[in-house]
Amino acid sequence: MDFVKDLDNRLLFAVPKKGRLYEQCMQLLQGSDIHFNRRSRQDIALSTNLPVALIFLPAADIPKYVAEGNVDLGITGQDMVEENEVTEKITQLMSLGFGQCRLCVQVPVKGEHQTLESLCGKRIVTSFDAFARKVFEPLDAKYGKKTTINYVSGSVEAACALGLADGIIDLVESGETMRAAGLHDIHTLMTTESVLISNKNTHHQDLISKLTSRIRGVITASKYVLCTYNVERQHLDLAVKITPGRQGPTISSLVSHEGWVSVSSMIEKKRTGEIMDALTDVGATDILVMGFTNCRV
Ligand SMILES: Nc1ncnc2c1ncn2[C@@H]1O[C@H](COP(=O)(O)OP(=O)(O)OP(=O)(O)O)[C@@H](O)[C@H]1O
Numbered sequence: 001m002d003f004v005k006d007l008d009n010r011l012l013f014a015v016p017k018k019g020r021l022y023e024q025c026m027q028l029l030q031g032s033d034i035h036f037n038r039r040s041r042q043d044i045a046l047s048t049n050l051p052v053a054l055i056f057l058p059a060a061d062i063p064k065y066v067a068e069g070n071v072d073l074g075i076t077g078q079d080m081v082e083e084n085e086v087t088e089k090i091t092q093l094m095s096l097g098f099g100q101c102r103l104c105v106q107v108p109v110k111g112e113h114q115t116l117e118s119l120c121g122k123r124i125v126t127s128f129d130a131f132a133r134k135v136f137e138p139l140d141a142k143y144g145k146k147t148t149i150n151y152v153s154g155s156v157e158a159a160c161a162l163g164l165a166d167g168i169i170d171l172v173e174s175g176e177t178m179r180a181a182g183l184h185d186i187h188t189l190m191t192t193e194s195v196l197i198s199n200k201n202t203h204h205q206d207l208i209s210k211l212t213s214r215i216r217g218v219i220t221a222s223k224y225v226l227c228t229y230n231v232e233r234q235h236l237d238l239a240v241k242i243t244p245g246r247q248g249p250t251i252s253s254l255v256s257h258e259g260w261v262s263v264s265s266m267i268e269k270k271r272t273g274e275i276m277d278a279l280t281d282v283g284a285t286d287i288l289v290m291g292f293t294n295c296r297v
């Protein structure tokens with residue numbers, strides 16, 4: 001296939017080719033109806049229903065590709081955007097609600113150095129060397145020391161046990177990897193999640209707006225459920241306070257039950273149990289909760 005010719009006029013959309021963000025990115029593309037066939041090992045896949053080409057890249061490289069206009073749109077971690085120092089050079093369109101974790105300075109639990117000041121002048125191993133320099137250069141200047149910062153691309157937690165580092169900077173989600181390596185965190189540099197970013201000068205603004213709105217629909221749908229119930233009209237005010245909806249609930253009369261109405265309202269998925277309890281307490285009946293896969297609200 002002549003890819004260079006086929007890429008002409010397509011929006012180039014970079015997505016992580018592997019790692020922690022990969023699965024959820026694929027689900028997001030599927031939910032947004034961005035269809036494509038990707039052959040094994042292929043890093044470029046043409047969409048079959050939109051003028052889009054998906055470019056599969058390491059998450060760490062995506063911010064630079066977007067900032068420099070090599071691609072128009074990308075999904076990566078907020079931490080990667082900051083590490084590549086391109087925050088001002090790209091447009092951050094939306095947070096995507098997955099890939100949530102913290103970037104932390106970590107040291108051996110029983111280690112000699114338990115503060116940033118104490119680590120100053122010692123050895124740090126990390127995949128986030130720009131962050132590391134930002135933390136330790138001011139301390140080096142203050143204390144007249146030189147912290148050694150060594151880059152590794154993965155398995156950062158092993159560095160202390162191997163005697164290569166006095167501390168590390170890496171991501172922590174559950175903390176399992178950190179604890180398994182006998183480390184604990186002494187300082188959080190940032191909390192991060194996946195983000196949708198675009199190049200500032202892209203010629204594909206209309207298509208980006210369309211894709212952004214599709215992706216927002218899928219993400220919103222994953223956070224909300226539709227709750228319907230019947231309630232006596234005299235208790236409607238109380239019930240509506242419990243389920244105000246995003247733009248007010250839909251209320252219709254129940255022809256077969258004089259004085260009763262049927263209410264339908266979007267509620268936050270994570271509050272479902274508590275809302276159903278509260279509705280029961282005000283006399284609501286036939287409470288149903290239904291998930292949906294997409295929406296425009
Ligand atoms: N444990 C985690 N929990 C949540 N999000 C994470 C976690 N690890 C990484 N991320 C997010 O995913 C982004 C990409 O990291 P990831 O480790 O998936 O890439 P990678 O290092 O290229 O892949 P791999 O680790 O498979 O080599 C990070 O910048 C961060 O935003």
Ligand SMILES: O=P(O)(O)OC[C@H]1O[C@H](OP(=O)(O)OP(=O)(O)O)[C@H](O)[C@@H]1O
Pocket residue numbers: 019020153154155156157170171172173174175176177178
């Ligand atoms: O707090 P946890 O839930 O244990 O997650 C944190 C770990 O996840 C990431 O590693 P990844 O799985 O990407 O492996 P890597 O070190 O090879 O990049 C990150 O670099 C941490 O090591």
Ligand SMILES: [Mg+2]
Pocket residue numbers: 019154
């Ligand atoms: Mg990783």
